[in-house]
Amino acid sequence: MGRHKGGPVWLFAYGSLIWRPECSAAERVRARVHGYHRGLYLWSHEHRGTPELPGLVFGLDRGGSCSGFAYRLPEEQLEASLYALWRREMPYPSYRPHWLSCRLEDGSQVQALGFVLERHLPSYAGNLPDSVLNQVFESACGRYGTTRDYVEQTINALRSHAMPDKNLEARLKRCFKNGACD
Secondary structure (H helix, E strand, O other), X not given: OOOOOOOOOXXXXXXXXXXOOOOOOOEEEEEEEEEEEEEEEEEEOOOOOOOOOOEEEEEEEEEEEEEEEEEEOOHHHHHHHHXXXXXXXXXXXXXXXXXXXXXXXXXXXXXXXXXXXXXXXXXXXXXXXXXXXXXXXXHXXXXXXXXXXXXXHHHHHHHHOOOOOHHHHHHHHHHOOOOOOO
16 A cells, blocks of 8 residues: 555545545545546445345546545544544455545645555456346345445435536436436
8 A cells, every 4th residue: 555654644435435434534525536436346245235146336446537525534543543444445355545646625635545446356346237237236235235225325425515426327327227316
């Protein structure tokens, strides 16, 4: 992962960390990273699916840009915050923790910890066809609920902060039945 260069520690949230942060934040700011985009590219065999019927969760993959939030972690709780994040995001080696160049809404730039997908692992699903996504949305459910609910919560959180992910919404609209998320 490399070392942080001192100063405040920031975390970039692009999925469920937006609507269910793992730790408290001293500051929460709208932000964007370039060079990575959000996608349903990670198989979930526990949290949003099972080994028999895997679900999907978001990950950052190379290319494009991604809006989300930057959380400045409180210095006095830094170790506990990082430990909680590590337990949540890194139980399996599906992500690579990485310092991302993150532009805050005021135009300033910070280095923020982000979790980037490891493409070479079997957990990497990549850009799946709509037919596979539809099947996952219809049936995948794990310890923390369905893939469909996870996606809807993320889309709604992004919309509620006036940062819709139009590419993701267009893709998902084709896959959701019964007009969910419309």
